[in-house]
Amino acid sequence: MSKLLLKDQLLIVLPALAVKVGVNGALFLQQLHYWLEKSVNVQDGYTWVYNTNQQWLQQFPFWSLSTIQRIISKLEKEGMIIKGKYNRSKFNNTV
Template identity: 40%
Template sequence: MNMLLMMDYPLLISWSFTVKVGLTEAVMLQKVQFWLSSSNNVKEGKKWIYCSYKDWQKEVPFWSESTIKRAIKSLEDLGILISANWNESKLDKTKWYRINYERLQEYESG
């Protein structure tokens, strides 16, 4: 067996969700879910993560920042990904993200 196929960190995404929203969006949302699972940032009773586009590019180095921006914008437009600015400094434009699980449920049942 080729070592590159199984020895690296696997990326799991839902096939049916990927068909509905696109590969890039499905991968990005899975990364958000992964980071949310260990986040201690709670705002308005929901867990949030924060990440700059440059930092996202380090997380998914096989995509350019512009591809990541398009995927995030697409997920925001679909109402699946919610973004906000919870930074203490108004000069800090790093976006914070959470998943809208209610909207995501509509994709599961639809």
């Protein structure tokens, strides 16, 4: 068990953020913040991260796809994230 504590990529979240949006929301927001800091994609005046739900699932393998979708939906409804679709191809569902 002790070998699992530091050998993998860390997810760090502030307790105050977890109190405000819940642990799942805080973990997601922190990871989104990480990617936004690296992103050069700008659309409609906002910096964007283009990840599919499957790509988020790879980053959070301990959640189900439906959990990720619920987290994103909740954060969007609370006005904490903006979700958009900027693909011309209808089959491409990257958001």
